[in-house]
Amino acid sequence: MNMAEALEASVVESVNAIYLLFSSYLVFVMQLGFAMLCAGSVRAKNAMNIMLTNVVDAVVGTVSYYLFGFAFAFGSGTNPFIGTSLFALEGIPNESYDYSYFLYEWAFAIAVAGITSGSIAERTQFGAYLVFSFLLTGFVYPVVAHWVWSPTGWLSPNYSGSSGLLFGAGAIDFAGSRVVHMVGGVAGLWGAIIEGPRVGRFDAFGKPVAMRGHNATLVVLGTFLLWFGWFGFNPGSFNKILVPYPDAPYQGNWTGVGRTAVTTALAGSTAGLVTLFGRRLLVGHWDALDVCNGLLGGFVAITSGCSVVEPWAALVCGFVSAWVLIGLNALALKLRFDDPLEAAQLHGGCGAWGLLFTGLFAKEELVVQVYNSGEVGLRRPFGLLMGGGWGLLGAQVVELLAILGWVSITMALLFLVLSKLRLLRISVDEELAGLDVSRHGGYAYADDNHPRFYGEYLRIQDEARS
Incomplete structure (x- = not known):
């Protein structure tokens, strides 16, 4: 390699590193978006607690991700189910796992526990958060990430093992609809089931009692911060932006980044619009929080296929996801399932x-572009x-x-053990007094006072007796 080629290669690597770091x-x-969304979605007497859990x-x-998680997800070896070398970070930087890549994957990993904490908000002991957060980030989530995103993972669309791609396709989860969001959602589902609903959430006849969050402003702020971050979550999953296609050197990963951002925005916006009118028909008013x-x-739904679908398909994705969420929320109320942030359903x-x-x-052309660098004549x-x-749908299922199955076995077992040891709820x-004053030494807001919360305490007691 001559001097000019070496300089060009260094520029390419520098741009790729900067792009990945910026996406990280x-x-x-x-994380800030989650914190604001959670804080606004709970009652004021639990605001400090939920913000602390996000931190x-x-x-x-x-x-936990540094010590164990990254190794379980991307450690060296050929095991299709788990990375086999502990402390894999010690071996970087190298071509496969440099510090930029670690930081990007770390940002994904810490998002998972934040999803779960929303499902068990307002009634969980703080120590339980420490336990499940460490296990979820350090072991449960990394195993799933290895399955789908490691080149040796058995579900990977880039699988390099001897048995080839699952059903000839591998499972496509480009940025983590399941690897991140479903892992967090299923973990939260089991936590909420095992803990049971909050005191006063359902009356003596099983009918739901509204427990709306205390600050719509924080919810909207958190939503827009999450939208902003999703432009790193989805387009950033290309990891390296300057990767030209061998058969079309003037095209490359950079041609897919903008399309991925557009499909992300379209799916989220369509879902928001459908929810706006759908909830208007169901409840009779316009609801910003819904x-x-x-x-x-x-956004969650499009995260899986954001890079391999056309923009028009993103509209379909958003339309259906809105009704999925509305339907699951209705089912949750019928089953007396209480998730303060609708995290399991969402x-x-x-x-x-x-x-x-x-x-x-x-779309086949886009699948080949993303996973085979646009190789001409390749069919998959x-x-x-x-x-x-x-083939692809089968791998997805x-x-x-x-x-x-994996998340249910591991996290249900963990929550059951914590519950049996009386360390969970x-x-x-x-709970009636509020976690802020009972566990954290005071309220999140200076103007909150005891009579206000004492009045709520009496109201809930009266409802419980009736």
């Missing part, structure tokens, strides 16, 4: 739809409704079932 920073901003998810997750959740549901349900959507609408399974057969008195 955008994804990390989503804990980040700091505990950072340590629209925010609908918008996020569209991230789990819409994440599941996103995987199926990809198996139905992925693509969306069923696009004429690509059942297998991924869905595998993740559902706070007492009724503490």
